[in-house]
Amino acid sequence: MNVFRISADLLHLLSIFILLLKMQKTRSVAGISFKTQLLYTIVFIARYLDLFESHAEKSFELVTLYNIVMKIIFISSSVYTLYLMKKKFRATYDPNTDTFRIEYLLALCLFLALMFNYRFTVMEVLWTFSIYLEAVAILPQLFMLSRTGEAETITTHYLFALGFYRAIYLLNWIWRFHMEDYVDWIVWISGAVQTALYSDFFYIYYKKVLHGEKFVLP
Amino acid sequence: FRDSIRHDEL
Secondary structure, three states, rough: OOOHHHHHHHHHHHHHHHHHHHHHHHOOOOOOOOOHHHHHHHHHHHHHHHHOOOOOOOOHHHHHHHHHHHHHHHHHHHHHHHHHHHHHHHHHHHOHHOOOOOHHHHHHHHHHHHHHOOOOOHHHHHHHOOOHHHHHHHHHHHHHHHHHOOOOOHHHHHHHHHHHHHHHHHHHHHHHHHHHHOOOOHHHHHHHHHHHHOHHHHHHHHHHHHOOEEEEEE | OOOOOOOOOO
């Protein structure tokens, strides 16, 4: 555990908090892609299946407890978000702007996970699948943003926190590579792709929102 | 590859 990793995780938590705040405060899910939220829920469940494995034989460290708590928060908040979008604030969701085809993303990531993994077991392939899927899970949201052409400021704060936490993870890996000889190519390449997908968004967020303007696509 | 794969990140 290092300062980059902990800051990234806290920023990830903050992004979830901002998303929940946006929905509760405006009592609306307008501008939020249900498909992206669904993909995140699939990502968390596929990756954190180890929660249901026996922990008895594992050496118990503080970081294990930390991971367990975070995993439970990530899964439950993403399921709760789906509930808010599908039930509580359903009337404010506009499916006509959320038209990205996630079937292709799911199929591509499953294919890649079956081809490129560290070990060909169910748990490992699902873990790898979740890494690949997380890298592209934001695409429906960015697609929705490009279709509507503008976004509420609080929604852009959510996206910024979500993208920026991935950028800090890159620093974490550089740090770990130097300090622990840590190498994880699957995570590194996916993480780099994931962060790169935000570049246009980061640019417009910096140009507009940080200067007090509304987020509008040029 | 590694004997036991331990994914210690989130």
